[in-house]
Amino acid sequence: MLKQAKQNKNRLKILQPKTFNHKKIVFKQNDFYNKLNIKPVNVILLSNSIHFANINSIHFVLNNLLNYLSLNGLIIIKEPWINAIFADPKLNDDSILRNNKLNYIKKIKDEIFTFISNSSFIKLLDFNYFNDNQYYLLIIKKI
Numbered sequence: 001m002l003k004q005a006k007q008n009k010n011r012l013k014i015l016q017p018k019t020f021n022h023k024k025i026v027f028k029q030n031d032f033y034n035k036l037n038i039k040p041v042n043v044i045l046l047s048n049s050i051h052f053a054n055i056n057s058i059h060f061v062l063n064n065l066l067n068y069l070s071l072n073g074l075i076i077i078k079e080p081w082i083n084a085i086f087a088d089p090k091l092n093d094d095s096i097l098r099n100n101k102l103n104y105i106k107k108i109k110d111e112i113f114t115f116i117s118n119s120s121f122i123k124l125l126d127f128n129y130f131n132d133n134q135y136y137l138l139i140i141k142k143i
Helices: 002-015 058-066 096-118
Strands: 041-047 069-080 122-130 132-139
Touching: 002 058, 058 069, 058 096, 069 096, 096 132
Parallel strands: 041 069
Antiparallel strands: 069 132, 122 132
């Protein structure tokens, strides 16, 4: 995943050489439960990743990430949904394995919404589905 992200960064350097400051893009590999060794950032992108967190841990995960997000910073969450095509072909067949995966993803999404509704530090700016194969959330950190 980091390899693909770095390729995307290099493409942006070519496409937007005057406006894209590639030196400000930092890639870190870690898990959701440990401290990151970074200064506060303006944007945190979680693309197809938060559904790997443990059930009943989303409040911890998001609180941990908020520690690294500057005021008015954004968390963008993009996750698979009902018609998603997964990298593991076994998850693409109509099977109990796929149903279990989608149920797990739904539980994580529900936890995210519970966290948002109970938090006084963040606000949901946008939520949408794309062709029922993914959804995204745009969250802002507020006072």
